[in-house]
Amino acid sequence: MANSxxxxxxDADRDRVAAILREHTAQGRITMDEFNERLEQLYKSRTYGELAKLTVDLPDVDLRNQPATVSQSPARRTGLHPGLRAAWGAWASASGINWVIWLIVSITSEHLIYPWPLWVMGPWGVILLISTVFGSPPPDKSKKKKKNK
Incomplete structure (x- = not known):
């Protein structure tokens, strides 16, 4: 049955039109101001006719044949859990700060002191390493989206 x-x-229809408008903006057919105006009107629209008015002056775009332009960070490609990425970042920051403090104390005391930062970063790093190797994989966002539909 055709949509009258x-x-x-x-909401899915409005999301499709929003994606089309984003693509036309990216291709330079409409300005950001026009995009924002149309987007505001888009989410006020209630019928297919109102949605059609937003793209009537634009050529058809097949979103399925658009090249993927979103690049993923190396951590996302490896499938590292976001919480684990944050933990490794905290470990690296704390370790770096401790080594800088150790270096300053060693320089100001005019001799190298015992490398105590190893005791901070060692056990914490081992726990993180074990969690990384044997931990659970990150949650699958595609499954979560399917459950919400």
């Missing part, structure tokens, strides 16, 4: 202009549009 009077039929109510869903």
């Amino acid at each position: 202009p009077e039929m109510r549009a869903s």
Whole structure:
């Protein structure tokens, strides 16, 4: 059954039109001001006819054939859990700060003192390493989206 202009549009329909508007903005067909105006009107729209008015002056865009332009960070490609990435970042920051303090104390005392930062970073690093190797994988966002539908 074809969608008549009077039929109510869903959130998914509005999201599709928003993606089309983003693509036309990226291609330079509409300015950011026009995009923002159309986007504001988009989320006020209730029917297919109102949605169609937003893209009537734009050529059709097949979003399925658009190249993927989003690059993932190395941590995301490796599948490291976001909490674990944050823990490794905290470990690296704390270790770096401790080594700087150790270096300053060693320089000001005019001789090298015992490398105590090893006791800070060692056990913590071992625990993180074990968690990284044997920990659970990150949550699958695609499964979560399917459950919400």
